[in-house]
Amino acid sequence: MTTIAEKSVLDFCLYPPVGEEDWRYAFASAQVKSLETFMLSKAVLQDMASASSFEEALDLLSASEYSSLQGKNLEQINEALLEKRKQVRSLFLDLAVDDGIAELLEARSDFANLRLALRRKLTENPIGVDYSEDGFVKALEFENVFEQENYSPLPIYMREAIEAAVLAYYQNKDIRQIDYAIDAEHFRYIIAKAIALKDDFLVGLFRMRADLTNIRTMLRLKYREAQELCGFVPGGYVDESVLKHCINLDYDSIRAMFFSTPYYELVEAGVNYLVSDKSFLKIEQQCDEHIGGYLSEGMMVTAGSQPVIAYLLLKESEIRKVRLILTAKKNLLDTKLILDRLGE
Amino acid sequence: MQNNVNATRMELLGLRKRVVLAGRGHHLLSEKRDEISRQLIKIARDIGPLRKMVEAELLETSRRFMLARATMEPEDTKAALEIATKKFSLAIKFTSIMSVKVPQLSKEMDGDIICYGFATTSGEMDVALLALERAFDNLIELAEKEKQAHLLATELQMTRRRVNVLEHVVIPELQETIKFIFSKLAEAERDNTSRLMKIADMIRA
Numbered sequence: 001m002t003t004i005a006e007k008s009v010l011d012f013c014l015y016p017p018v019g020e021e022d023w024r025y026a027f028a029s030a031q032v033k034s035l036e037t038f039m040l041s042k043a044v045l046q047d048m049a050s051a052s053s054f055e056e057a058l059d060l061l062s063a064s065e066y067s068s069l070q071g072k073n074l075e076q077i078n079e080a081l082l083e084k085r086k087q088v089r090s091l092f093l094d095l096a097v098d099d100g101i102a103e104l105l106e107a108r109s110d111f112a113n114l115r116l117a118l119r120r121k122l123t124e125n126p127i128g129v130d131y132s133e134d135g136f137v138k139a140l141e142f143e144n145v146f147e148q149e150n151y152s153p154l155p156i157y158m159r160e161a162i163e164a165a166v167l168a169y170y171q172n173k174d175i176r177q178i179d180y181a182i183d184a185e186h187f188r189y190i191i192a193k194a195i196a197l198k199d200d201f202l203v204g205l206f207r208m209r210a211d212l213t214n215i216r217t218m219l220r221l222k223y224r225e226a227q228e229l230c231g232f233v234p235g236g237y238v239d240e241s242v243l244k245h246c247i248n249l250d251y252d253s254i255r256a257m258f259f260s261t262p263y264y265e266l267v268e269a270g271v272n273y274l275v276s277d278k279s280f281l282k283i284e285q286q287c288d289e290h291i292g293g294y295l296s297e298g299m300m301v302t303a304g305s306q307p308v309i310a311y312l313l314l315k316e317s318e319i320r321k322v323r324l325i326l327t328a329k330k331n332l333l334d335t336k337l338i339l340d341r342l343g344e
Numbered sequence: 345m346q347n348n349v350n351a352t353r354m355e356l357l358g359l360r361k362r363v364v365l366a367g368r369g370h371h372l373l374s375e376k377r378d379e380i381s382r383q384l385i386k387i388a389r390d391i392g393p394l395r396k397m398v399e400a401e402l403l404e405t406s407r408r409f410m411l412a413r414a415t416m417e418p419e420d421t422k423a424a425l426e427i428a429t430k431k432f433s434l435a436i437k438f439t440s441i442m443s444v445k446v447p448q449l450s451k452e453m454d455g456d457i458i459c460y461g462f463a464t465t466s467g468e469m470d471v472a473l474l475a476l477e478r479a480f481d482n483l484i485e486l487a488e489k490e491k492q493a494h495l496l497a498t499e500l501q502m503t504r505r506r507v508n509v510l511e512h513v514v515i516p517e518l519q520e521t522i523k524f525i526f527s528k529l530a531e532a533e534r535d536n537t538s539r540l541m542k543i544a545d546m547i548r549a
Contacts, residue, residue, distance in 0.1 A: 055542065082418065109419065112464065116423040123427050132419045175429050179461025186463070217462040220470055224458065231462045279408075280467025320415060327414035333407055341411065 014236075014262045015294045016204030022304040028095035029303040032311035036299065038065055039314065040192075045321055049338040054329040066322060074330045081319050087135055088319070092312040100197045101305055104190055105312065107157070109135035111186045114158055114165075117146050118178050122169050161185035180231050187213075191235040201298055201306040208294060210236035212287040215263060218243040219274060219283060222254075238263070251275050266290055273340070281341045289316060289343050349521055351528035359525065363518045370510040373503055380442050380500045387493045394486050401479035408472035415466050424460035424469065430477075431455050434484070444499045446492040447485050453477075 044060060051057035061069055066084075069077050089105075096102040113131040120127050127146045131139035137154060145151055150158050164185050168177035187210050194202035210233050217231045229244045238261060246254045251271050258267040270283025296313050298306035319344060328338045349355060413421050431454040438445045457473045 078418070083449055112417070112419040112423055115461075115464075116419070116426065119423065119427050125427065132349055132424075176456075176461060179424075179463075183461045183463035213463045216467060220462055220467050223467075224470060224474065233463055240401075279471060281411070284466060284468075324411070324414040327410055331410050332405070333410065337407075337411065341415065 007178070012262070016208060016304050017200055018294070018298045018301060019200030019304065020205065021302055022097075024097045025305055025308060028097065029301070033299070034177040036311060036314075037260055038317055040066075040322070045325065045342055046339065047331075048322075048325045049068075049342055050335055051329065054326065057325055057329045061322070062138055066139065069326075074327065078323065081323050084113050085319050086134060088312060088315045092308065095308050096305070098197065098199075100193065101199065101202070101309065102201065103136055104193050104197070106134065106136045107186070107190065107307070110137055110155075110158060111132075111161065111182055112135070113139070113142055114161060115179060115182050117142050118162065118165050118169075118182070118230040119175060121146050122166065122178065123175065138341050140299060157189040161189070176231075183213075183231070183233050187235045199305060201301075201304070201309065205291070205294060205309070206296075207235055207237055208330065209291065210234065211238050211263065212266075212290060214238065214240065214243050215258075215267060215270075216280065216283055216287060219254075219270065219280065222247045223274065223278075223280075236259075253320075263290070273306055277340075279340075281337065285341050285343045288321040292317065349525065351525045351532075353529065354538060356522060356525045356529065359518055359522050360546045363522065366510050366515050366518060370507060370515065373507045373510065376442055377500060377503045377507055380444070380496055380503060383441055384493060384496045384500060387489050387496065391486065391489050391493060393490065394482060398479060398486050401475060401482065405472050405475045405479060408468045408475065412466040412468035412472055415468070416464070420464040424465050427459065429455045429459035430457045432480075441492070441496065442499070444495055446495050447488060447489045451480065451484050453480070 039214045040061075044064070048057040051060060058070060061067060069080055072080065092105065093102050096105075109132045113135055116131065117127060119125075127143050129139060129143050131142050133139050137145075137158070141153060145153055151162055154162070161182050165178045165181040168181040169175070171177065187206065191206045191210070192205065194206055214232045214236050215238075217233075221229060221231065226247075229247060232240050232243060234240070238258075242257060246257050249257065251274070254271055255264070255268045259262045266283065266286035266289075269286050270280070273282030275280060292314065295310035298310035300312075301307055324341060325338055416424075433452045434446050435450045436453070437450075439448055440446070457477045458468075458470055
């Protein structure tokens with residue numbers, strides 16, 4: 001029997017397996033399941049998107065845990081939403097029984113900080129201290145580490161990412177190579193770590209995210225008619241060569257290339273929208289929805305790390321959606337655009 | 345002016361020359377005014393549709409950008425956009441329209457406007473930046489034409505004022521003064537004639 005890390009895209013129908021129950025998470029699972037009931041329903045988000053004004057959209061949040069946003073301007077709302085995200089992440093750290101899982105999800109902020117610091121360092125700009133505080137490495141440490149060019153206080157995976165990014169940058173002094181290298185190292189690290197933790201849910205999630213990131217990358221490269229086929233991340237179920245081959249095909253043939261994968265429908269919807277509206281809203285919405293579906297399956301596990309991780313990611317997604325709707329409403333964007341991004 | 349003028353024949357000749365000069369200046373300035381108006385109308389006709397196009401393009405760009413920014417995490421947006429790869433330089437040279445120095449802008453762009461990786465950024469950001477890149481040409485042309493129109497309008501206003509001053513103030517005043525000096529000189533001539541006649545009468549008597 002193949003392990004989840006070795007599974008190919010043909011070994012499952014829509015989502016990879018979510019893994020076994022883990023009764024060490026009984027309390028945490030119960031808590032997030034109760035918190036899940038307070039999350040905004042799809043209907044509320046759609047009503048907000050269809051609201052006639054920013055104030056009306058904000059009023060619809062009055063009965064939810066976002067009621068504190070009432071009467072605030074957009075800047076204050078963005079700050080409050082960041083604070084909310086911080087609370088959710090903090091709750092996750094409290095509930096995560098395995099430190100490894102907590103580190104794995106904290107690493108997102110570390111890699112974001114690392115990307116910013118390296119871009120500044122390699123382009124000889126001031127390192128600064130305006131980094132995210134949510135990571136494993138604290139924001140203030142970044143300044144010292146990069147000023148002194150002594151990377152030993154950083155975890156090994158970050159040092160490897162720095163080395164890869166610096167080497168990639170100095171090949172042709174293209175700043176995007178830093179991002180490509182860090183993204184690749186990030187995915188390599190999280191998938192390897194999830195495999196080491198023997199967490200099937202996380203392995204499935206990260207490999208699926210690698211696929212969805214690569215599909216979006218492929219469509220973005222095709223849209224830009226880019227000559228260099230780079231920016232793909234490793235670890236997905238779909239082979240990178242298939243995605244590179246897709247860039248040279250016409251849009252109809254791209255759909256056919258994904259016929260035997262669980263991504264066929266989302267690629268079809270995303271490509272159709274891209275061709276008709278010259279926009280990536282649909283493919284991004286479909287990718288979010290696909291991941292949301294997998295997380296919802298994870299939420300159904302009675303006890304385990306799955307509901308806890310799923311709650312964190314679903315809550316973060318909800319915060320992004322609230323920010324999207326309120327920003328769009330404040331700037332008088334079309335309701336159709338918002339609904340296209342949120343999904344029906 | 346009439347109070348300060350010396351009613352002499354020299355002054356009269358000088359004033360007559362000035363009237364001729366003012367008349368020629370008025371004619372030339374009127375022609376300049378008409379030509380500037382023609383040029384201004386031509387530029388204004390181009391500006392209207394160009395401005396609409398640029399506004400639509402920028403609106404689309406900002407709409408896409410707002411959507412992208414709202415869907416991305418703030419730290420990812422900051423990391424993606426803080427250091428740009430696109431180098432942009434603008435050269436200005438001046439040409440002359442009816443002796444008004446107007447700027448001509450030419451741009452030089454180097455590098456790719458997409459300055460970030462794909463994993464943590466939204467595709468809408470690509471669409472917004474590519475739309476902004478496309479809007480640059482029209483934006484620069486609009487800036488050039490609007491500046492030209494502004495400079496020509498200022499020059500037109502100044503020329504029109506000069507024409508009006510010549511037409512309604514300088515030339516009539518000079519003509520009034522000429523008339524005044526002429527009448528003064530005629531009066532002095534008549535005085536002289538009557539004085540001479542009186543002297544002749546006295547001699548004859």
